[in-house]
Amino acid sequence: MASRDIAASGSRASVESRPRLGAASPRHGEKVIYLLLAACAVLSVVTTTAIVISLVVPSIEFFDEVSIATFLFTTDWGPTFTPPTFGVLPIVVGTLGVTLWAMLFAVPVGLGAAVYLSEYAGRRTRKIVKPILEILAGVPTIAFGFFALKFITPTLQDVWPGHFLGGPPLIFSALAAGLAIGLMIVPIIASISEDAMSAVPHGLREGAYALGATKARVATRVVFPAALSGIVASIILAISRAVGETMIVLLAAGNTPNLTFSPVESIQTMTAFIGTTATGDIPTGSVIYKTVFAVALLLFVMTLLMNLLSIRLVRRFREVYE
């Protein structure tokens, strides 16, 4: 109360001499608060910098010992063997394979679910189903890993048609892990895409109906293109989740570096390598420590590029209404 009176009288005094719009008193407290808040915001920049430094410094030391060409273009991955080999391709292919199976499942199911929620479901159904999907997005990855290992794998082995794609899946397989990851990211794709589809103005739909279009046609030819920026963003976010997923592949995909896109074989992904090797007791500065960080750097660059691509595509496909 007192400070407000002082502020009021101060401003009156300044009005008499010359109109002044700044604060009447110096307000050092406000400046301290400004600096504190700025520090909170800058912490995110510090975190990014710290991530980059923590990954790049050991990686530079790693590339002193192993050439970049050997790392990126040879096909033998066995950094813990004697003699060690450092061709990262098998685990990159493993990562891409698992991501491919995950997306083959999640993109149609996620987009279908989004179309259903936005175009077909009644208001009441949608009000119930959408929150359920969002709640299920909080299922922890360890639960999906267990589900992949103990439910998806045995089920696949039971129903597998003979030697299709190289026989029934092994106990650890890229497909089981991929399907579990796919199930995990369906809510992400469905929820974000549904937001984008619901945001398409009703006038566009009604225009199409007035021209005699069927519901399917309106959904695929009018709503889908108009919501493309949100849909693309959701898919890229889902891909980067799939690429970075650790626990599911650690439990269900095995740990065998294997240069194959075969869905039924055991493979190793980049995250699974990091998860099995970096267990806290690896000595700082050892070759294996540096290898872990070099692989992590590659993973970081991959997800960063995807995120930048997503920002770009979203800007490019964004349709602005009104």
Added chain:
Amino acid sequence: MSRLDEPRTARTQVAVAGARAVTAEMLSDQPRRAVIRNALFASLVFLAIAIALLGLLALIADSIVKGWSAFTPELLTNGTSSFPANAGLHSAIIGTLWIIGFVVLLIVPIGVGAAVFLEEYSNRDSRLGRLVEVNIQNLAAVPSIIYGLLGLAFIARGTFDLGFVVLTASMTLALLVLPTVILAGREAIRAVPPSIREGSLALGATRWQTTRHQVLPAAIPGIATGVILAVSRAIGETAPLIPLGAATFVTYDPNGPFSEFTAMPLQIFSWVKQSQPEFQALAAAGIVVLLALLLALNSFAIVLRNRYEQRW
């Protein structure tokens, strides 16, 4: 529509009926293929939502069935043990509580501070504001295991050199979930109408007084939603804790910020990796406990959000 249904004169009625008949005839004249395709598409999208929901329900049901035999009071009271009969979640639950306690202490002030700065203090076009914004977007997409390596290099060893303790895990998880809190906080703050700020500022309140007494109280539901979602993510994360020592065989209860730690998902992970079937049942039961906790937290957050979504 109601205007057309109102009977006026006989002529209008005849004209409306005629127009209706013509329109109906035109619409029913759609080629058969289009009708079939339309029905097919409708059943496909319905199938998609059914698969998504059934898959996730199967996950929950499967864990309950497989963990049924391990649901005993001892599951919550027994500590870590190499014998399945004596093994339980007790140390892991205490560990998770300690870790999450410090996560909350870290993310609430820092996350809200950053959100307030970005929305209330920095100009949208200022260089700092944009830099921070792009940064947060990128951080949200970084794989969680990389945060574990960050924690290993800078918090467990390196700059902070804390070792593999509760506080290390808390700081690492806090960095991981901060973008969630900041993004939710910004949205909540943005939803407070400018007229409230302008009214407060016009009465002579300073920027901070306006923020503290007008904007933040109005934004509390949105911020709380973000914090709860962040906490639930931090509870369920396993991957970033693996490089942090993840001493899963902690035989005593963690008892402070500098105590060695274990956490619920880590304990479950170590059970899944055991070969005895009893441990698999324990793992499934542990997953059910974790799921119940996380789904309850998420439901609460989403109910909170939907309830306070449009107050203005």
